[in-house]
Each structure stands twice: as C-alpha cells, then as structure tokens.
Amino acid sequence: MTWLHWRQFRGQALAGALALILATGYLVYVGVDVRDGYEAYRSRCGDGGGGDCARARSQFRSAHENTLLFLAAGLALVPAVLGAFWGAPMVARELENGTHRLVWNQSVTRTRWLLTKVAFVGAAAVLLTGALATLLTWAAAPFDEVVQNRFGALEFGARHLVPFGHAALAVTFGTLVGLLLRRTLPAMAVTLVGFVAFQFFFPNVVRPALMAPETTTLRVTAETINGARSLGGIGGGPVIGGLRLPDAPDAWIAETSPLRTADGEALDGARFNDCLDDPPRTGAGGTFGDTAVCLAGHELHIDVRYHPGSRYGTFQLLETAIYLVLGAALTALGLGRIRRRVS
Structure with missing residues (x-):
C-alpha cells in the first residue's frame, strides 16, 4: 500500500524536494545578509552608539523588511498550494477516474486507504513547510530581535510552529474538498481560495480571542x-x-x-x-x-x-493545536463520508 502511494506521489515529492533545495540556498543567503546587516547595526549601536541607534535601527529595518515580508507571504501560500495540488487531487482524481474501485475490491478497507493517503501526503507537506519555516525563522532571527514585531500577522504565521499546523490542515482540507466534489480541478480551486481566506480570517478574528488582553x-x-x-x-x-x-x-x-x-x-x-x-x-x-x-x-x-511578548510561545502552541484538531476533525468527516456514501 505504501509503495503504491509512493508511485502515485513521487512526481510531486521530487518537485517539492527540488523546490526545497532551491529555497534553502536562497534562505541561507538571506540569513547571512541579515546577519551582516545586524553586525553593522550593532557596531553603530553598541557601547557608545548614543543617538545613532535610532537611525541605525531604521536603516537596518528598511534594508531587510520588504524581503522578509515577501518571504513570509510566500511561506503563507505554501500550505495553500500544497493543499490544492497535493491534497485536493489525492482522492478527487481517484474518484473521477474510477480507480478507487480496484483498490476497494482488494483486501484494503476504505478507512485504511484514506488514512494511509492522508498520512503519507500530510507528512510530506508538514516536512516541506516545516523545513521552510525553520529556515526562515533562522534567517529572520536577528531582524526579529531588533524590530520586535513577532506578533505581526505575516510574521507570526511564518515562524516556528504555526506553519507546521497550516500544512497539516491544508492537506486534510483539500482531501475533504476533493472527496465531496469528486472533480479534481474544482477541488483544487476551492481548496486554494478557501484556505487563503481562512488564513486571513483566523489571525484577524480568532487569534485575538484566544487569550484575554x-x-x-x-x-x-x-x-x-x-x-x-x-x-x-x-x-x-x-x-x-x-x-x-x-x-x-x-x-x-x-x-x-x-x-x-x-x-x-x-x-x-x-x-x-x-x-x-x-x-x-x-x-x-x-x-x-x-x-x-x-x-x-x-x-x-x-x-x-x-x-505581553511572553505570551508568544503560548499563542504559537494554541494556534498550532487548533489547526491539528481541525485537521483531525476534517479527516474524521472524510472517513465518515467515504464509509457511507462514496461508491
């Protein structure tokens, strides 16, 4: 079963590995550049820096802010794209082409078939997105230390744990959409638009309500x-x-x-x-x-x-846990659907 999934998924996996290699090279370059700028900032704003600190901080921020915001926005799109191109076709293409009947007429149960697919593709999406998030977190660390804007909508969603949760939720969402629509292209479009909308909704509506200010x-x-x-x-x-x-x-x-x-x-x-x-x-x-x-x-x-800034880690854990719970709930809905209604 695992070998079959790998044969079906190897093209996407190889494309993801190539993208990760290219992104790693660029993020390492950005991280080194940010650290060079940070050393220049510290040399002007260390002992005896005096009134030059404000200008040095402003120059350091303006030199790297746009690049890091662009990278954060790009990372925010990665789970949505993976959900659309990896999650949505995973079941929709099988149902659209009728190949699911061959598997279900063997000894493999529907539950095992779906869970194996979701676990296989979901793990790949989490690893890819998590690797990118870890690299971006490292690259931006000196900038975040100086600018202190970790709670910014783009910054928060592109650092540490939250991107892992985004990837897991995006794949399960795409899988459920594909299972419900049973058509590959519509499922991909709905997944992409729906998950991007969710990424705007959550930080503006749900995140502020997670803890009392x-x-x-x-x-x-x-x-x-x-x-x-x-x-x-x-x-x-x-x-x-x-x-x-x-x-x-x-x-x-x-x-x-x-x-x-x-x-x-x-x-x-x-x-x-x-x-x-x-x-x-x-x-x-x-x-x-x-x-x-x-x-x-x-x-x-x-x-x-x-x-307070001390709540940053708590917000990261809470938000990631919510994404994982939602992903598990979507998977459970998919299992219920495939057992009762899909023929």
Missing part, C-alpha cells in the same frame, strides 16, 4: 509619538498607529483608544488637525518633529489593550 494607560509624550508609525486614521480622528509600549516593546498591541485629554475625553479633532497640519515651529527632530511636540503639550494619554 491586559490593559494599561500610557502617557503620550513627544518620544511616544515619534516611536509610532502613523498618526490619524483612514477616516481622520485623533488616533495613533504602530505604537510600542516603552516597558514592553515586543508586546502585541491589540487595541488602542483615541488620544484622550486629562479628563478622559477624546482629543478634539480640530485641535488634533491643527497639530498635524500646522504645528508651532520648534525645530524638534524625530519622526513627527513639531507635531509630536504640539500633541504632547495637550497632556494626552491613551488606553491600551495588549498581550
């Missing part, structure tokens, strides 16, 4: 504002984006309130826009310069809901 109130100084990434929302309003907590720079900021005055009321939009568009000229430096000084003069604060 902690809360704190942060006094807004010019330094706080200059440490943020944006001021103002899409529809305007006194909000601040990309904030970091001074005492927990690696925390995941789940939610921030609008800028509030000392009495707890939201800062008036007109006053916010005055500081944004035409602040008093002070010659201040930093990302937002005079705007930061102007806003800080209003004695503002914001309420922050956040997850």
Whole structure:
C-alpha cells in the first residue's frame, strides 16, 4: 500500500524536494545578509552608539523588511498550494477516474486507504513547510530581535510552529474538498481560495480571542509619538498607529483608544488637525518633529489593550493545536463520508 502511494506521489515529492533545495540556498543567503546587516547595526549601536541607534535601527529595518515580508507571504501560500495540488487531487482524481474501485475490491478497507493517503501526503507537506519555516525563522532571527514585531500577522504565521499546523490542515482540507466534489480541478480551486481566506480570517478574528488582553494607560509624550508609525486614521480622528509600549516593546498591541485629554475625553479633532497640519515651529527632530511636540503639550494619554511578548510561545502552541484538531476533525468527516456514501 505504501509503495503504491509512493508511485502515485513521487512526481510531486521530487518537485517539492527540488523546490526545497532551491529555497534553502536562497534562505541561507538571506540569513547571512541579515546577519551582516545586524553586525553593522550593532557596531553603530553598541557601547557608545548614543543617538545613532535610532537611525541605525531604521536603516537596518528598511534594508531587510520588504524581503522578509515577501518571504513570509510566500511561506503563507505554501500550505495553500500544497493543499490544492497535493491534497485536493489525492482522492478527487481517484474518484473521477474510477480507480478507487480496484483498490476497494482488494483486501484494503476504505478507512485504511484514506488514512494511509492522508498520512503519507500530510507528512510530506508538514516536512516541506516545516523545513521552510525553520529556515526562515533562522534567517529572520536577528531582524526579529531588533524590530520586535513577532506578533505581526505575516510574521507570526511564518515562524516556528504555526506553519507546521497550516500544512497539516491544508492537506486534510483539500482531501475533504476533493472527496465531496469528486472533480479534481474544482477541488483544487476551492481548496486554494478557501484556505487563503481562512488564513486571513483566523489571525484577524480568532487569534485575538484566544487569550484575554491586559490593559494599561500610557502617557503620550513627544518620544511616544515619534516611536509610532502613523498618526490619524483612514477616516481622520485623533488616533495613533504602530505604537510600542516603552516597558514592553515586543508586546502585541491589540487595541488602542483615541488620544484622550486629562479628563478622559477624546482629543478634539480640530485641535488634533491643527497639530498635524500646522504645528508651532520648534525645530524638534524625530519622526513627527513639531507635531509630536504640539500633541504632547495637550497632556494626552491613551488606553491600551495588549498581550505581553511572553505570551508568544503560548499563542504559537494554541494556534498550532487548533489547526491539528481541525485537521483531525476534517479527516474524521472524510472517513465518515467515504464509509457511507462514496461508491
């Protein structure tokens, strides 16, 4: 049985092995390049680095951020592609061509036939995706240490354990879709679109609800504002984006309130826009310069809901466990379907 599965799967397996070899070479190159940049950053920001640290950090980030985000996005697509090209055709092609009847008329039970297929292809997908994730985690380690954005949607899903769970779930999802649709091309399309949609849904809806966030109130100084990434929302309003907590720079900021005055009321939009568009000229430096000084003069604060960086490992374990449980549930549904309804 295992030999039969290998003969059916060897083409995909060899293609996956070749892709892994090529990706390994590129990821090693990226990892070495990131470490060279990290050493340059440390030489400027080590002992005696002084005020040059902020600029060195910004240059190090801008030099590698786009490449690592592109790689993270690419890794996010790998499980979806494997689910579509490995998982979906695995059963759909057999049912479409009628070759399943030959196997079922032998001594092999339907349950064993399906479980062996899922285990064989699923293990290959997990190994391939896990190897890529491990390499990317290694390559990006110095960057993650400096930038401290491990909870970013793309970054979190492309590091450590979560990609393993993605791969296992994608293959079982594709298998079930192929079993239900019984047509290879439609099953591949539904698997690809459905799993990509799931990868957007889970981090934005489910992940924030896995643990209750902690809360704190942060006094807004010019330094706080200059440490943020944006001021103002899409529809305007006194909000601040990309904030970091001074005492927990690696925390995941789940939610921030609008800028509030000392009495707890939201800062008036007109006053916010005055500081944004035409602040008093002070010659201040930093990302937002005079705007930061102007806003800080209003004695503002914001309420922050956040997850400490120490929860990163817990979130990784919880999310991976959920994917594995969902994959097991989809496999159980497939077994129930194949026993009762597929002829």
